[in-house]
Amino acid sequence: MFSKLANAVFEQSIADYHKYDSVDQPIANPYPKDQFEHLLYMKNWIDTVQWHYEDIIRDPQIDPVAALVLKRKIDASNQERTDVVEYIDSYFLQKYAHVSPNSDAKINSESPAWAFDRLSILALKIFHMREEAERADASAEHRAKCQEKLNVLLEQRTDLSTAIDDLLSDIEQGKKFMKVYKQMKMYNDDDLNPVLYQAKK
Structure with a gap:
């Protein structure tokens, strides 16, 4: 089950x-x-x-220059995130390349990788809500409210995990097919962001 594997790896990473x-520690990915x-x-x-970047930048006392530097890091992180999502989808495209979709096969509203993206964020919500x-x-009232929210997040993880496994099973059986669109982000592109390409004139 891919979702079980993903949840375990996400928890390990966190x-x-x-x-x-x-936020400055380098990644030490343990997997080949x-x-x-x-x-x-x-x-x-x-x-x-x-x-954690998002936590830091919300500090009301943050130095404006430091905030701008951090905003640039968040932009770069968003681009990295999108790139890795596309790598994950490429993995599944290759894995199921041999499958011929049924004549009545349908496309899903999101690709498998974007569903894993949501599962990854959910793992972070669960970790920090549990904290x-x-x-x-904290007060007993605070802890009780957070426990209620944690219970909902855990249920959501179960539901999303099931949905992901069902989607991958449907793709493998030809009931659904993958069609991946590149994100085509514009704000980081020197040729597509008006502020950037006008600055080059």
Whole structure:
């Protein structure tokens, strides 16, 4: 089951990050580059670092210059995230290249990789909500509210995991087919962002 594998790798990545809990620590991907787990670990590591970037930039006392530098890092992280999603979809395109879709096969609203993207973010929500539900210096009311939210997130992970496995099974059986569109982000492109290409004139 791909979702079970993904959830395990995501949890490993989050745990590895929080050993040092620093956005500046380099990734130490434990999986060989030719393994699917390598992509999953990389995907979640990017998400985890960006999660903490987003925390830092919301500091009301942050220096404006530091905030701008951090905004640039978040932009770069978003591009990396999109790139890895496309690598994951390429993996599944290759894996199911031999499958001939049924004549009545349908396309899904999102590709498998974007569903894994949501599962990765969900793993981070679960980790941090659990921290809040167990935070010793928080009030009992705070912990109880966070536990309620954590229960919902855990149920959501079960549902999303099932949906992902069902989608991949449907693709393998020809009931659904993959069609991947590149994201074509414009704001990072010197030729497509008006601010950037006008600055070159």
